[in-house]
Amino acid sequence: xxxxxxxxLKDVNKHFRDNDxxxxxxxxxxxITLAKGECIGIVGESGCGKSTLARIIAHLTEVSQGRIxxxxxxxxxxxxxxxxxxxxxxxxxxxxxxxxxxxxxTIGGYLIEPFVNFKLMNKKKAYEYAQELLDMVGLDxxxxxxxxxxxxxxxxxxxxxxxAIGIKPDIIICDECTxxxxxxxxxxxxxxxxxxKEKTDFSNxxxxxxxxxxxxxxDRIYVMYQGEIVxxxxxxxxxxxxxxxxxxxxxxxxxxxxxxENIGNQRIG
Amino acid sequence: xxxxxxIKVFFIIILxxxxxxxxxxxxxxxxxxxDPLQTDFVHILEKPSEKYLFGTDQVGRCVYSRILxxxxxxxxxxxLLLSLIFIFGLIIGIVAGMAGGIIDTTIMRIADTVLSxxxxxxxxxxxxxxxxxxxxxxxxxxxxxxxxxARLTRVLVMGxxxxxxxxxxxxxxxxxLKLITHYILPNIISPLIVQLALDIGGMMLALAGLxxxxxxxxxxxxxxxxxxxxxxxxxxxAPWLLIYPGVAIFIVVSIFNILGDTVRDLLDPxxx
Numbered sequence: 001x002x003x004x005x006x007x008x009l010k011d012v013n014k015h016f017r018d019n020d021x022x023x024x025x026x027x028x029x030x031x032i033t034l035a036k037g038e039c040i041g042i043v044g045e046s047g048c049g050k051s052t053l054a055r056i057i058a059h060l061t062e063v064s065q066g067r068i069x070x071x072x073x074x075x076x077x078x079x080x081x082x083x084x085x086x087x088x089x090x091x092x093x094x095x096x097x098x099x100x101x102x103x104x105x106t107i108g109g110y111l112i113e114p115f116v117n118f119k120l121m122n123k124k125k126a127y128e129y130a131q132e133l134l135d136m137v138g139l140d141x142x143x144x145x146x147x148x149x150x151x152x153x154x155x156x157x158x159x160x161x162x163x164a165i166g167i168k169p170d171i172i173i174c175d176e177c178t179x180x181x182x183x184x185x186x187x188x189x190x191x192x193x194x195x196x197k198e199k200t201d202f203s204n205x206x207x208x209x210x211x212x213x214x215x216x217x218x219d220r221i222y223v224m225y226q227g228e229i230v231x232x233x234x235x236x237x238x239x240x241x242x243x244x245x246x247x248x249x250x251x252x253x254x255x256x257x258x259x260x261e262n263i264g265n266q267r268i269g
Numbered sequence: 270x271x272x273x274x275x276i277k278v279f280f281i282i283i284l285x286x287x288x289x290x291x292x293x294x295x296x297x298x299x300x301x302x303x304d305p306l307q308t309d310f311v312h313i314l315e316k317p318s319e320k321y322l323f324g325t326d327q328v329g330r331c332v333y334s335r336i337l338x339x340x341x342x343x344x345x346x347x348x349l350l351l352s353l354i355f356i357f358g359l360i361i362g363i364v365a366g367m368a369g370g371i372i373d374t375t376i377m378r379i380a381d382t383v384l385s386x387x388x389x390x391x392x393x394x395x396x397x398x399x400x401x402x403x404x405x406x407x408x409x410x411x412x413x414x415x416x417x418x419a420r421l422t423r424v425l426v427m428g429x430x431x432x433x434x435x436x437x438x439x440x441x442x443x444x445x446l447k448l449i450t451h452y453i454l455p456n457i458i459s460p461l462i463v464q465l466a467l468d469i470g471g472m473m474l475a476l477a478g479l480x481x482x483x484x485x486x487x488x489x490x491x492x493x494x495x496x497x498x499x500x501x502x503x504x505x506x507a508p509w510l511l512i513y514p515g516v517a518i519f520i521v522v523s524i525f526n527i528l529g530d531t532v533r534d535l536l537d538p539x540x541x
Contacts, residue, residue, distance in 0.1 A: 060436050087440050099433040104455040117442035160437075167441070 006170055006203055007034040007057070012066035014052055026052040028227040030066075034171065039197070039204040041218030043211055043250065049227040050207045051095075054175040057205060058092045059083065071170075088118055091164035095176040097156035101148035107134075107159055108144035114167050133162040137192060154185035158192065165196050173205045178213070190217065211238060211254055223247045280531045287528045290521060294340035303331035305338040305491045314507045324509040326500065332509060335491035336517050342403075342492045343521070347473045350407050350414075355465055358415040362422025363449060367430060377423070380416040388413045389478065396484040406485040410475060421464060425457035459536040467529035470522040477518055493518050 014027040027049045034040055044050050055061035056068070059075065068075050070089065078086050094100045101110055111130035115121045121129065131141045137158040148156060157177065164172050174193070178186040194217065197204060208214050214221050215238045223231040223244065231244040242248055302322070309329035317324040323332035365376040383391070388410075395409035396402075429435065430453065438452050477494030479485040486492035488499065493514040500510030 055436075058440060060439065084442050084444070087442055090440070092437070092440055094433045094437065096433065100437045102434045102438075102452050102456060105451070113438065113443065114441035117444075117447065163441070 004036045005033050006036045006071060008032075008069040009057070010067040010069065012053075012056060012068065013064045014049075014056060014061065015064045025227050027056065027063075030224075030227075030229050032222055032229065034203050034205065036170070036203055037201045038220070039206055039218050041206045041208065041214035041221040042224055043208060043214050043221060044224035045209060045250070048224045050209075050224055051175055053224070054092065054173050054205065054207050057171070058090055058173055059086060060092075084118075088114075088167060089170045090173065091167055091169040091171070092173040092175060093157070093160050093164055093177040096180045097153050097160060098148060100160055101156065103148060105148075106144065107146050107148070107151070110148075110159065111144070111163050111166070114163065118167075129166065133166045134159070136165070136196075137162040153181050154188065157181060157185075157189050161189070161192060161196070165200060165202075168200065169202060171203045171205060173207070175207045176209070178210075179208070186213075211250060214238075223250065276531065276534050280535050283524070283528050283531050287524050290340075290524055291344060294344045297337035297340050301331075301334035301337045303334045305330060305334040306489050307331075314503060314510075316507075317509055323513045324507065326496075326507075326510055327503060330489075332496075332513055335496060336493070336513055339491040339493045339496060339514070340517070340521070342486060342490060343473060343477065343494075343518075346403060346407060346476050346486075346492075347469060350410055350472055350476065351465060351469065353407065353411045354414045355418055355461075357411070358418025359422050359461065361415065362419040363426055363453070365419065366423040366426025367445070367449070367453075369427075373423070376419070380419055383413055383416050386413075389475070392475075392479060393482070393484060396479065401484045401487060403486050403490070406476065406479050410472070410479075414472075417468075418461065418464070421461065422457065425460060426453055429453055429456050463529070463533045463536055466532040467526075469525035469529060473522050473525065474518070 009030055009032045012027060012030045013025070016024045016026055018024060030049075030053060032040065032042075042050050042053060052061060056063055059068075059078065063076055066076070070086070075086060101107075108127060108130055111133060112123060112126035115126040115129060116123060120126075127144065130144060134141055134143055139155060139158055139162070143151065143155070143159070151159070160177075177193075178189050181189060190213070193204075206214060206218055215236055218236075219234075221233045221238060222229045223233070223242075223246065225244075225246045231242065231247050233241045233247075238247075239251060242251060302320075307330060309325065312321065312325050312329045314327055315321055315325040315329075321331050321333065323336065326332055326335070361376060365373045386394075391413050392406070392409040395412060396405050399405040399408065435448060435452055438448055443451065476485060477492070477497070480492050480494030481498045483495075483498055486495045488495065496514040497511055500507070500514070503510050
């Protein structure tokens with residue numbers, strides 16, 4: 001165990017039981033470590049258990065088995081006020097920005113929530129801080145009075161990031177946080193995240209199906225397949241270092257002009 | 270399709286009429302020319318005249334005054350009943366929807382059991398056991414109709430509690446109560462309000478119906494359903510005993526039904 005490890009998952013399992021009583025293993029014997037300031041990627045296809053893993057790390061879903069060690073303490077059994085306090089340390093950015101907002105709550109109302117709930121500041125101060133946060137992610141201060149449906153997806157995701165950063169958590173989990181946005185906005189959001197990461201030095205769990213994106217921003221990449229981690233790749237040489245057949249399949253399914261040529265040639269041949 | 274602006278204007282008009290009718294019901298006794306309980310055996314079953322605007326009934330009471338006083342009783346009972354079942358149903362529904370599991374199953378099976386009886390028959394049975402009267406009628410109808418709101422609330426809560434914004438709220442330290450008041454309630458309240466508005470007319474009729482059957486309000490308290498019941502035997506000789514309370518019920522129920530429909534149109538997202 002490294003000295004500055006902030007989060008460690010040991011043999012984490014999550015089983016769901018369906019209506020017939022059959023057990024579905026969503027996450028199986030997953031062990032990962034996350035150091036302070038590090039960015040790890042979890043990649044895999046839809047349904048491989050990425051999001052369940054994200055929810056487990058965020059403590060939104062309880063594990064069936066295994067241990068989660070956060071700053072040297074096992075947090076699996078946390079409940080009530082202790083759990084509430086733990087949420088200050090971990091924030092999550094969800095896939096669909098619009099779904100992250102209650103339609104009847106203003107952006108300002110959304111932004112002040114954590115600071116009021118955790119009793120960090122009173123409402124008036126929280127609103128002032130919310131304006132600062134909006135400014136930080138490059139949005140106008142007047143947005144505080146707007147409703148979610150008045151903003152675009154990219155703007156909403158900025159607001160989500162603003163709140164997540166504002167709490168100053170140790171870990172930010174991005175669960176496909178750019179998948180619902182179009183490509184140019186994706187880049188802006190990623191750049192914003194990276195810029196803020198340099199400023200505040202949070203650890204990042206980046207969950208995506210986009211290998212190129214994961215490769216470009218993550219220090220380490222875990223490849224997940226059917227609930228299990230099949231490979232861990234250090235550094236940013238996913239193409240050279242990939243050994244597991246599934247990782248290779250994933251890599252070969254990335255669309256690029258070159259790949260299309262290959263497919264075309266194969267057909268002709 | 271009517272434009273949103275026209276619906277809004279129409280809503281304001283019909284709401285004003287509804288509020289006016291409620292205000293009128295409250296201050297009605299001021300307009301009443303005679304004591305609604307005062308019997309006058311000299312003037313039995315008299316035709317509408319200057320002194321008795323809507324005539325008199327079989328014991329010589331002024332029908333006009335009784336209708337005015339009856340408005341207060343009818344509307345009062347309806348709103349009392351509605352608030353009872355709305356609040357009770359809302360709380361039960363939220364508890365069932367949020368808790369899930371065995372609590373949810375237990376509550377919903379009880380609701381199913383209640384719903385398996387035809388409601389008026391069930392109400393008659395309950396009033397039959399407890400004895401007729403205003404309080405017992407409201408109680409009987411509450412026992413049946415909370416299920417309607419509880420079921421609706423439960424379904425709405427279940428549709429919302431797994432949304433990402435609820436998870437996001439949990440992650441910023443929102444407790445159970447805050448989740449309910451700030452996230453769930455604001456997002457489920459419109460369909461409930463629509464249901465409530467649509468139900469006002471029906472409840473009024475049900476209450477009048479039970480009074481007509483002699484189970485609700487008892488003589489001599491003036492109430493429209495009860496007045497119809499008492500006037501029944503004089504349909505041939507003194508039709509005003511039936512016509513005026515009937516028209517009163519018709520007008521008020523119509524106002525609230527139209528109000529309900531307008532509220533539904535107004536809150537329907539398809540019209541936005």
